[in-house]
Amino acid sequence: MSIHEVFMPALSSTMTEGKIVSWVKSPGDKVEKGETVVVVESDKADMDVETFYEGFLAHITVEAGETAPVGSAIAFIAETEAEIEQAKSLANSGGAAASATSSPEPIPVTATAATPALASQNGSNHKEGRLVASPRARKLAKELKVDLTTLQGSGPYGRIVAEDVEALSNKGKQPAPAPVAPPAPVPTSAPSAPPATRTPAPAPVVAAVPGQTVPLTTFQNAVVRNMVATISVPVFRVGYTITTDGLDKLYKQIKSKGVTMTALLAKAVAVTLQKHPLLNASYSDQGIVYHSDINISVAVAMDDGGLITPVLQNADAVDIYSLSRTWKSLVERARAKQLQPQEYNSGTFTLSNLGMFGVDKFDAILPPGQGSILAIGASRPQVVATPDGLFGVRQQMQVNITSDHRIIYGAHAAAFLQDLAKLIETNPQSLTM
Secondary structure, eight states, X not given: OOEEEEEOOOOSTTOSEEEEEEESSOTTOEEOTTOEEEEEEOSSXXXXXXXXXXXXXXXESSOTTXXXXXXXXXXXXXXXXXXXHHHHHHHHTOHHHHHHHHOOOBXXXXXXXXXXXXXXXXXXXXXXXXXXXXXXXXXXXHHHTOOGXXXXXXXXXXXXXXXXXXXXXXXXXSOOOOOSSOOOOOOSSOOOOOOGGGSOOOOOOOOOOTTOOOOOOHHHHHHHHHHHHXXXXXXXXXXXXXXXXXXXXXXXXXXXXXXXXXXXXXXXXXXXXXXXXXXXXXXXXXXXXXXXXXXXXXXXXXXXXXXXOOEETTTTTXXXXXXXXXXXXXXXXXXXXXXXXXXXXXXXXXXXXXXXXXXXXXXXXXOXXXXXXXXXXXXXXXXXXXXXXXXXXXXXXXXXXXXXXXXXXXXXXXXHHHXXXXXXXXXXXXXXX
């Protein structure tokens, strides 16, 4: 008898438990080698978990919406259909009993973010001979008996999403030839659509109810762990006022080309960090770690109340237009929980911008593993004294840097902010070069 346990995988170095987002396969379904069987929510993203073995999904022990510790059994896979009932019996008798009775081996899995790899330029939804479709699209296609191979995906890089399946289902299982007769009158009742629960939208933040305790989401728990980890780090903060008239003018000129203010600020910080490698460094027990790349993390609030920091990698070397396109893609995939781990955990310096909410100034908490984070406030018109002794109105913003005092001192942070202000105030056009 060959029965295997499927264990909750560790999708990141900090992950202690995972939440089942959805099961792509149902009990009794055939499982092919390399096929996605379950979608698991890690600290920052939803990950497709694939199996290296063939068999039948015999029994699910952790249902969708439930959590389980890393390394615990979440399902059983039988090698043959005849062994499904035996697998169920072993599962119901407990994992320990199953291990003692049949010595099931853990089934190796590979996990990737629930987003397609780059498809070809023609938007193909096939990758190395495999169909690229979201787990929900696969499940919905099975329920509605839709052939995924007939679909052209409308998702990122041609990926088939649930809406594509619904659209084809509402038109019929297969595209029909155009009718010769005049079109029939529009029916009074629309064709029945699949239940809304089949394609759930991202969960909004649960409204607080007096007297109710709302459990933290996986994302929120990750933020808690990170913030607690920074308590032992000695930090200091330095503030600076930067005039943004030139930057604002530049932004208005190139905004129509898809450039975002976030990308401009990230680019300005990255270019300035070239002169101040210590601000891009981090502390370790062995000494100061000087990073070879300048990767700018930018804090983004999630719809479910969590926080994630997508990373603009090599922001100093990438042109502003490509940087803006990358940022747009990162934000879209972050809010859909489709980022790859390196896209949110490889930052060397962080920006936190609350200026868009009208916040004048604030202090940011230092992220684990980094040396500095810059808090950016709103740009507002201010009455200032001009060099000729008169008064004028200038757009100004307040920035505050929080740094690890074990390796970075006040003079280092002040020099960095001084050069950042000089770049933004006197030579913002250089950011487009």
